[in-house]
Amino acid sequence: MASFLAIIKNGEIDLHSDYNRSRFKEWLKKNEGKPIRITTTDQKSNEARGYYFGAIIPAIATHHNSEDYELWHAILKQEFNFRLIKGKTGIKKVGMSTTNLNKHNFAKYLEKITGWMCDQGIEVPDHEAYKMYRDSAPLIGEEIK
Secondary structure: OOOOOOEEEOOEEEOOOHHHHHHHHHHHHHOOOOOOOOOOOOHHHHHHHHHHHHHHHHHHHHHOOOOOHHHHHHHHHHHHOEEEEEEOOEEEEEEOOOOOOOHHHHHHHHHHHHHHHHHHOOOOOOHHHHHHHHHHOOOOOOOOO
């Protein structure tokens, strides 16, 4: 399943870059005649996801002397966003995707993780400090002064 992040501007879809537009056009060609679902994304949800991937996961990985953020994302999903599946060998806990969590459920997911971080003695990154850090980074192609 493909996913494209865009903004609606003046009644049209703005895909932000030539690369994204090219990728989207190629995807359209490959999926000619197929039904699609278009959904909107809450900006606050995007901010929470950015905080999760940009601050929470790195804080946990760093605490465990790891640079494998994907592994920690998988561990967190299995621990805090799981489904129990009954199979031939018993019941298994399977981490579910966080992509389809709505704003409310993603906030609950973050709450569980930050509670666990406190229990583990892992410092929870300040959300406002993270946003200031994120917003101070140079844009791609921008010179660092």
